[in-house]
Amino acid sequence: MGYSTLNFQDDGHGIVTVTLDVPEKRNAISSQMIGELLDALENAEKGSSRVVILSGSGKAFCAGMDLSELQNLAKETPEKNIEDARRLSKMLYRLYSFPKPVIAAVNGPAIAGGSMLATLTDFTLAVPEAKFGYPEVKLGFMPALVVVFLRRQVADRAARALLLTGRIIDAAEASRIGLVAEIVPPEKLMERAHKIAAELMAASPTSIARTKKFILGFDDAALQAELEQAVNANADIRSTPDFKEGIASFLEKRSPKWTAE
Secondary structure (H helix, E strand, C coil), X not given: CCCCCEEEEECCCCEEEEEECCXXXXXXXXXXXXXXXXXXXXXXXXXXXXXXXXXXXXXXXXXXXXHHHHHHHXXXXXHHHHHHHHHHHHHHHXXXXXXXXXXXXXXXCEECHHHHHXXXXXXXXXXXXXXXXXXXXXXXXXXXXXXXXXXXXXXXXHHHHHHHHCCEEEHXXXXXXXXXXXXXXXXXXHHHHHHHHHHHHCCCHHHHHHHHHHHXXXXXXXXXXXXXXXXXXXXXXXXXXXXXXXXXXXXXXXXXXXXCC
């Protein structure tokens, strides 16, 4: 498959590996990557593969949203920002509701949107050096889409602590609160992902697909309604002075000057 932000590899034996592949930007999520991930998932679903493994190239899994792109979007119309936020929401929901099992092999830091990608999968494996967190509040942003999923994954107090402080946690703490299934040495990461994939492929694909759909069905209507609220909140905060200052100060490597307006 010809992608510019990721690598798509079908081993022909039931496993598709999707590798985020913009190492010079620590695999930051751009609008192009969102489109390519949606296309890759579509191809993985239509193909004969049974399991998808998601990983990152270089030293990071994913550093979150491409902030220079977000900075440019802040100058766009509210309608354009709604459209952008909705595309991100669509990609996250697609990953979360994907009918085939997805394993995240987290090879390094997974921050903000990167943490979402890593933890929306069915199995999240991480190397000891991996980091997780949602530092949006430190950038004048709002982790609206994160809230929708994180509150379903960890206890309320743990979610609030992560979202309100924006602190970054290590793999051990991420495992303790339930975001990571297993911590695996770097040299064993892909081997372990393939072992889990083999276990999944030994089961009935019909049963797995129907089980995933059944689990999703209990909460799907509420989930989609909350995502629509989150899309609006995500887009709305982009017009605030604090958002513009937070992104600018980060890119300029200086301390932000908040206005709290």
